Amino acid sequence: MMNIKTLIVDDEPQARVALNGILSEPEFEDVTVVGEARDIPEAVKQINQLQPDLVLLDIEMPGYNGLELLRFFDPADITFKIVFVTAYSEYAIHAFELSAVDYLLKPVQPVQLRKAIDKIKSSGFSQKQGLEVLNENTRNPEHVKIALQVAEGLLITPLSEIMYLKADGSYTQIFFTDGRRIVVSRKLIEYEKLEKYAQFIRVHRSHMVNMTCVKKYLKQDNGILVMPDNEHLSVSADKKSTVLDWWKEIKI
Secondary structure (H helix, E strand, O other): OOOOEEEEEEEOHHHHHHHHHHHHHHOOOOOOEEEOOHHHHHHHHEEEEEHEEEEEEEEOOOOHHHHHHHHHHHHHHHEEEEEEOOOOOOHHHHHHHOOOEEEOOOOOOOOHHHHHHHHHHOOOOOOHHHHHHHHHHHHOOOOOEEEEEEOEEEEEHHHHHEEEEEEEOEEEEEOOOOOOOOOOOOOHHHHHHHHHOOOOOEEEEEEEEEEEHOOOOOOOOOEEOOOOOOOOOOHHHHHHHHHHHHHHHHHO
8 A cells, every 4th residue: 555545533523633633744645534434324434435445443432333333344345454543441452452453542642653554554464354353352252252463364263262372482382272283473471461361361471371271280389280281381489379269269
């Protein structure tokens, strides 16, 4: 995309003015604002008419919220990229990160917006899978999936199928309940967001565990977790009480 046709969707006039102002700066000469919308029905019309490359999409709006925009399009028809714009919401941000979907926090900072646009320009991956996961996760929060960035694109998997994660320098090894193992080019710390889901605990600086998959707990040292593949994972001293409390909570 040499010239990125951009649609701004936000119910607040001041927010639209602010984004327009940022995008009019010289460092955004590769971006052209082709339209604005104040709600989702208007955004759908504008997208169909203007065929933008990028939609800067607010989430909290009257009527339909920004996440519901996806429901007006067949996944195969989503040719535009979306960057969500939101005031701080822990749940929303967590959902974006799990789904590998880009977002910006209000008030939007030019540097962050530039990074988001550069990421979209350089990415060879379709955003459709991530958007589908985001849509599904917000509809069915009890069956959460994660979009893992692998060399060929995104691997979509239910969180319940991840058994444990192990740090491997600047990479992370992910082990699945069906015996698969993949390596992703992200540090383990980037997956600490999984702790928002009660079954995941970073039991050691080197690994994070889906506690529902633990086969046995050994009392030696600070604790050893025996996994279904017979891997023995150490528990660090500062996580021992967290691990033991987890079993108390579920009354095992």
